[in-house]
Amino acid sequence: MNIFVKTLRGLKGLLSGMGLTFGYFARPSKVITQQYPENRNTLKLPERSQARIDLIKNAETGRYNCIACGLCVKACPNNSIELTKFKDPETKKFRPEKFVYHFERCLVCGLCVEACKFDALRMTSEFETAAWSPDDLVEILNKDDPWAHDDKSDIGQQTAPDKNEQTASPARDTDRQEHTGAEEKTIQPKDRSPK
Amino acid sequence: METLIFYTTAFFILAAAGYVVTTMNIFRAAIGLTGVLAGIAGLYLLMNAQFLSAVQITVYVGGIMVLIVFAILLMPEASMHLRRENPKWFRFIGGVSAALVFAVLAYSITAFIGAQDAAGTSLEPAAASIREIGLALLSPGGNGFVLPFEFVSVVLIAALIGATTIAKRTPNPETKEEQE
Amino acid sequence: MESYIYRTDKLILDLTEWLTEATGSAFAAEVVKMSIAAAVLSAFVGLLAMILIYIERKVAGHMQQRVGPMRVGPHGILQTVADSIKLVAKEGLTPKNADAFIFNLAPLLVFASSFACLSFIPFSPGMTIVSFNVGLLFILGIASVGVLGILAGGWASNNKWSVLGAMRSGAQIISYELSATLALLAIVPFFGTLDFQEIVLSQQKGWWIWRAPGVGLLGFLIYTIASTAECNRTPFDIAEGESELTGGFHTEYSAMKFAMFFLAEFINIFIVSAISATVFFGGWMPFHIEGLDTLNRVFDLLPPIVWFFGKVACLVFVVMWFRWTFPRLRVDQLMHFEWKYLMPLSLINLALAAIAVSAGLYFFN
Numbered sequence: 001m002n003i004f005v006k007t008l009r010g011l012k013g014l015l016s017g018m019g020l021t022f023g024y025f026a027r028p029s030k031v032i033t034q035q036y037p038e039n040r041n042t043l044k045l046p047e048r049s050q051a052r053i054d055l056i057k058n059a060e061t062g063r064y065n066c067i068a069c070g071l072c073v074k075a076c077p078n079n080s081i082e083l084t085k086f087k088d089p090e091t092k093k094f095r096p097e098k099f100v101y102h103f104e105r106c107l108v109c110g111l112c113v114e115a116c117k118f119d120a121l122r123m124t125s126e127f128e129t130a131a132w133s134p135d136d137l138v139e140i141l142n143k144d145d146p147w148a149h150d151d152k153s154d155i156g157q158q159t160a161p162d163k164n165e166q167t168a169s170p171a172r173d174t175d176r177q178e179h180t181g182a183e184e185k186t187i188q189p190k191d192r193s194p195k
Numbered sequence: 196m197e198t199l200i201f202y203t204t205a206f207f208i209l210a211a212a213g214y215v216v217t218t219m220n221i222f223r224a225a226i227g228l229t230g231v232l233a234g235i236a237g238l239y240l241l242m243n244a245q246f247l248s249a250v251q252i253t254v255y256v257g258g259i260m261v262l263i264v265f266a267i268l269l270m271p272e273a274s275m276h277l278r279r280e281n282p283k284w285f286r287f288i289g290g291v292s293a294a295l296v297f298a299v300l301a302y303s304i305t306a307f308i309g310a311q312d313a314a315g316t317s318l319e320p321a322a323a324s325i326r327e328i329g330l331a332l333l334s335p336g337g338n339g340f341v342l343p344f345e346f347v348s349v350v351l352i353a354a355l356i357g358a359t360t361i362a363k364r365t366p367n368p369e370t371k372e373e374q375e
Numbered sequence: 376m377e378s379y380i381y382r383t384d385k386l387i388l389d390l391t392e393w394l395t396e397a398t399g400s401a402f403a404a405e406v407v408k409m410s411i412a413a414a415v416l417s418a419f420v421g422l423l424a425m426i427l428i429y430i431e432r433k434v435a436g437h438m439q440q441r442v443g444p445m446r447v448g449p450h451g452i453l454q455t456v457a458d459s460i461k462l463v464a465k466e467g468l469t470p471k472n473a474d475a476f477i478f479n480l481a482p483l484l485v486f487a488s489s490f491a492c493l494s495f496i497p498f499s500p501g502m503t504i505v506s507f508n509v510g511l512l513f514i515l516g517i518a519s520v521g522v523l524g525i526l527a528g529g530w531a532s533n534n535k536w537s538v539l540g541a542m543r544s545g546a547q548i549i550s551y552e553l554s555a556t557l558a559l560l561a562i563v564p565f566f567g568t569l570d571f572q573e574i575v576l577s578q579q580k581g582w583w584i585w586r587a588p589g590v591g592l593l594g595f596l597i598y599t600i601a602s603t604a605e606c607n608r609t610p611f612d613i614a615e616g617e618s619e620l621t622g623g624f625h626t627e628y629s630a631m632k633f634a635m636f637f638l639a640e641f642i643n644i645f646i647v648s649a650i651s652a653t654v655f656f657g658g659w660m661p662f663h664i665e666g667l668d669t670l671n672r673v674f675d676l677l678p679p680i681v682w683f684f685g686k687v688a689c690l691v692f693v694v695m696w697f698r699w700t701f702p703r704l705r706v707d708q709l710m711h712f713e714w715k716y717l718m719p720l721s722l723i724n725l726a727l728a729a730i731a732v733s734a735g736l737y738f739f740n
Contacts (some may be wrong), residue, residue, distance in 0.1 A: 014700075014701065017700045017701065018696060018697075018700050020700075021438040021439075021696065021699055021700040022696065024437060024438050024439065024440050025434065025437045025696075028437065030440055031437070031440050031442050032440045032441075032442065033436075033440070033441045033442045035442075035445065061596045192719075193471075196402055220474070221512065222474070222477065222527070222530055222531075223474070223476070223477065226477060226480065226527060229520075229523060235519075245507050245508060245509050245510070246508075246509045248513075249507075249509045249512040249513040249516050250512070250516075252513070252516035252517060252520065253512065253515060253516030253519065256516070256519075256520050256523070257516050257517075257518075257520055257522070257523075257552075258517030258519070258549075260523060261519065261522050261523055261526065261545060261549060262549075264526045264527070264530075264545070265522060265526065265542070265545050265546075265549075267530075268530055268538060268541065268542055268545075294470070324508055325508065325509060325567075325568065325569050326567065331635075353606075
């Protein structure tokens with residue numbers, strides 16, 4: 001008797017599976033594939049789709065939430081974040097002086113966002129990130145701060161707006177060139193003129 | 196025209212058969228044998244014996260040859276090229292016995308056909324319908340084959356039981372297997 | 376001209392007559408007819424495979440909330456054409472230490488057996504290329520020759536995955552052939568013939584799937600399952616098992632040789648569906664209900680060839696539906712299912728069918 005019950009149950013499972021696939025087949029509106037280049041203007045990305053990271057601003061104060069603690073820098077497996085910080089004289093809190101994001105090294109894993117304890121980082125869904133040269137992918141994320149405008153030509157020649165400048169570049173014992181002894185300068189200036 | 200088709204098929208069968216016995220690779224021999232059996236099915240078709248031809252293909256080409264090939268695949272020596280190891284007089288004896296068998300077969304067939312032609316009982320090839328074959332297989336009496344049919348089924352049953360017995364998993368008394 | 380579409384048997388007869396007059400002998404007319412048939416069939420095979428592959432990809436896409444090919448031509452219609460051109464233009468490789476003769480012969484064997492099966496299919500009244508009184512038996516026999524090609528190809532590739540795939544495929548096809556044949560055999564006593572055209576004609580009053588009480592439906596189910604396994608299609612695709620055997624018996628094949636295997640696979644789907652449509656669903660016979668003459672005449676408006684291809688298309692869709700819904704079986708489950716459940720079930724079905732026939736227990740007799 002058991003075998004008949006089992007058979008019926010199995011058949012029910014198979015039929016419900018077939019019903020599901022037929023439901024998808026019969027309703028083309030359920031298709032989730034996007035015909036990307038054609039529907040670029042009407043493209044709808046899923047909410048949790050993740051591409052490059054961005055800093056979150058506090059809606060009230062208009063300041064970045066980032067307090068330049070450096071957790072994201074430590075969390076990043078590829079060293080794609082470099083961070084210098086200074087103490088804000090008004091609030092007596094640390095703020096990022098330059099939050100440099102190396103998208104050419106980033107693998108969009110989201111570990112930095114997970115590591116952030118201050119809700120300062122998020123993954124955006126900007127996925128059209130193609131560039132002509134790797135240098136174009138280096139970006140300063142806190143670009144709305146007046147001292148860190150998007151002029152990347154001064155990366156590496158930064159002057160501290162405050163004497164309390166401290167670097168928050170990784171303290172880990174890596175012997176990678178970018179970070180060993182990166183107390184003062186974290187990024188080498190590069191010639192960014194188009195070739 | 197039929198004669199031409201017959202000779203072409205016959206030549207193909209003979210060539211394939213020769214390949215079967217001369218090749219030193221057992222897998223190629225099996226493929227050659229397939230050609231022989233399929234060619235014979237073609238000859239049956241030429242004689243308008245469609246049922247026989249279908250059975251030939253189903254049983255020999257589709258069944259037995261697949262089993263032979265399957266058995267070859269299970270052998271580690273399948274891909275080796277075997278070398279001739281038999282002494283020369285083996286081949287001599289083989290040739291002589293093959294010639295003898297051929298002579299006996301040829302004589303009996305020609306004698307049989309000759310006798311039938313003389314008696315005027317030689318039958319035109321006719322396509323037997325499924326119904327006739329079925330009735331002949333299962334009817335007792337002079338034209339029936341029910342006795343051989345039943346014997347064959349007994350032989351097949353014996354073979355099936357034998358195969359099951361060999362393949363049966365012997366229960367190990369020490370480790371109690373799951374019993375459903 | 377219009378009547379020829381409905382009375383294709385008349386078309387064939389007139390064509391034969393005209394050819395006999397033109398060539399002067401019946402034999403020459405036959406030769407010309409066969410040549411035409413072979414040419415038409417070859418074109419048909421190519422077209423069929425392309426259409427089936429396109430439909431398969433579309434069906435697969437939509438069943439998984441995707442859209443399938445979209446780029447080459449409108450809605451990707453030309454995708455399979457592009458793929459075929461690519462396959463033809465590619466270099467055919469033969470692996471080192473492979474048995475080149477058998478390696479090249481194997482795809483031909485597989486393709487030839489599928490191609491030969493097509494010539495028995497009754498497309499329309501009188502439109503069967505070879506008319507045998509044992510057509511059904513012949514088609515089952517020839518279909519099993521394809522296994523030899525698969526085994527030979529797997530062995531000759533000199534690749535352990537290929538041999539494994541070939542062995543699995545061989546075991547599977549031999550096993551499931553029994554159930555498929557027994558399921559068809561259960562319906563044979565009802566019409567008492569193995570000639571495809573007569574099988575179709577015997578369903579004038581109704582299709583066997585419901586005329587044979589219960590037996591027809593059960594036989595159809597068993598045949599559908601077993602024939603899906605015979606075609607090596609998911610959920611029975613352990614012979615190819617892309618994730619385990621990297622393609623199984625055709626791992627080493629490329630270009631046209633691979634295309635042959637691929638073509639044969641899709642022809643096999645068509646053949647299996649065509650046999651199923653002919654035996655269980657009345658082939659080209661339009662849907663008729665006894666007594667409702669007006670309705671029957673409306674159904675007769677569609678030419679028989681449309682009925683045939685419509686039925687086959689529905690069955691092909693079911694096979695594709697299976698493929699994109701069910702997960703793959705394990706080898707032991709596969710054998711277990713066949714020998715312990717499907718085979719006894721089909722034997723019982725056969726016995727029931729024999730009882731039903733001898734008692735005259737079927738509808739519209």
